[in-house]
Amino acid sequence: MDGTFSENDLSRVVAADKAHVWHHLSQHKPYETTDPRIIVEGKGMKVWDQHGKEHLDAVSGGVWTVNVGYGRESIANAVRDQLIKLNYFAGSAGSIPGALFSERLIEKMPGLTRVYFTNSGSEANEKAFKMVRQIAHKRYGGKKNKILFRDRDYHGTTIACLSAGGQDERNAQYGPFAPGFVRVPHCLEYRAADQGAPVDNYGEWAANQIEEVILREGPDTIGALCLEPVTAGGGVIVPPAGYWQRVGDICKKYDILLHIDEVVCGVGRTGTWFGYQHYGIEPDFVTMAKGVASGYAAIACCVTSERVFEMFKSDASDPMDYFRDISTFGGCTAGPAAALENIRIIEDENLLENTTRMGDYMLDQLGAMMDRHRVIGNVRGKGLFLGAELVSDRDSRTPVAEKQVQAVVSDCMAQGVIIGATNRSVPGFNNTLCFSPALIATKDDINHILSAVDGALTRVFG
Numbered sequence: 001m002d003g004t005f006s007e008n009d010l011s012r013v014v015a016a017d018k019a020h021v022w023h024h025l026s027q028h029k030p031y032e033t034t035d036p037r038i039i040v041e042g043k044g045m046k047v048w049d050q051h052g053k054e055h056l057d058a059v060s061g062g063v064w065t066v067n068v069g070y071g072r073e074s075i076a077n078a079v080r081d082q083l084i085k086l087n088y089f090a091g092s093a094g095s096i097p098g099a100l101f102s103e104r105l106i107e108k109m110p111g112l113t114r115v116y117f118t119n120s121g122s123e124a125n126e127k128a129f130k131m132v133r134q135i136a137h138k139r140y141g142g143k144k145n146k147i148l149f150r151d152r153d154y155h156g157t158t159i160a161c162l163s164a165g166g167q168d169e170r171n172a173q174y175g176p177f178a179p180g181f182v183r184v185p186h187c188l189e190y191r192a193a194d195q196g197a198p199v200d201n202y203g204e205w206a207a208n209q210i211e212e213v214i215l216r217e218g219p220d221t222i223g224a225l226c227l228e229p230v231t232a233g234g235g236v237i238v239p240p241a242g243y244w245q246r247v248g249d250i251c252k253k254y255d256i257l258l259h260i261d262e263v264v265c266g267v268g269r270t271g272t273w274f275g276y277q278h279y280g281i282e283p284d285f286v287t288m289a290k291g292v293a294s295g296y297a298a299i300a301c302c303v304t305s306e307r308v309f310e311m312f313k314s315d316a317s318d319p320m321d322y323f324r325d326i327s328t329f330g331g332c333t334a335g336p337a338a339a340l341e342n343i344r345i346i347e348d349e350n351l352l353e354n355t356t357r358m359g360d361y362m363l364d365q366l367g368a369m370m371d372r373h374r375v376i377g378n379v380r381g382k383g384l385f386l387g388a389e390l391v392s393d394r395d396s397r398t399p400v401a402e403k404q405v406q407a408v409v410s411d412c413m414a415q416g417v418i419i420g421a422t423n424r425s426v427p428g429f430n431n432t433l434c435f436s437p438a439l440i441a442t443k444d445d446i447n448h449i450l451s452a453v454d455g456a457l458t459r460v461f462g
């Protein structure tokens, strides 16, 4: 940062924020006596706040979004050029960046063919839910309309997405919810004992729990199964061996469409273009948002197979036959323009390979840290998407208090390192530290993050 502003220069901004901005997921009472943090500038892996204080960002903008890092002039230029040429036209027409980005994206997603543009992860998931419901009406007399979702998964903030939400603290006080969404058990092996699961073959057992729900509800009532490939805010849950194979078989057996929510994992986060590509899954819908344009523009997509697409154009004479959905801001051209450049950067800078290498390194180092800190009960992750679950006792696996987890996050923040933690998510289990540095992270960056966590754990837990 060039140091051209001081705290005083931003006092007006802070006052305006305190007077008028309602921050997401925030209790505002403390801001009556303290100032909110204003993030002023970013470059690479770093951001600076209103005091000019530098932070290393280990969570890509707080919510695993800025995959290619801050300050990318080439994305800004691509967006600027596009906005001057054409900023917007409704999605009933095409656009140059929309068509070219769709082509590039589909190259990365064998088996899928169609991209529906929208502007948030929640909205992308709603599109898939609506398609499932419409397919139920078109093909199954409305009966096959239920959507299965998994305990601990999150699919967004709208009422329908919360209806498919497996995190009870996210949902609490926002009901009543939409009918037709049914929960299946989570697949967190570290917590298998709490589920009464057998010691062997946990992956298959966890998948079989889905089948039990299907049989209980009636397979002819279930339209789709919606899952995160690696659960994010519910505790960075990497699926156990054998899980996905069995899930795929179950979906085929009961003619259930598979909707993979890649809002967090999509576009490189786990070291492949998409999280599901680690597991040989063949989805019918893939939704994505955050990393699609790394936060340089708001863009999200609901991508489908041709089989799904074909179901919406069988009778051109029927005015109700097609997908009668509108997304106003799905027609913004800044999104696909930024997303095209985002893909180019990931390819030209070999960021998938870097993500795998740095992710493996970080996971190893977090594992090694378990020797020094008994409070770390379990570490897990895929690529640069990692979690460390904190427990007060390794045998009983009792979660530490959320307050202590937040104390670790605050200690890191004081050291100038921004890490995350599960919060307002699963009651009693908001005890996992979360790491999702940008895909450009170097070994030095990872060491810097680890050393901050090491110090914080020592100070908070001894």
Ligand SMILES: Cc1ncc(COP(=O)(O)O)c(C=O)c1O
Residues within 6 Å of the ligand: 063, 119, 120, 121, 122, 123, 125, 154, 155, 156, 157, 228, 232, 233, 261, 262, 263, 264, 289, 290
């Ligand atoms: C897995 C997952 N799906 C969907 C969403 C919702 O995305 P958005 O906040 O863009 O609506 C999120 C947001 O955190 C998410 O983590």
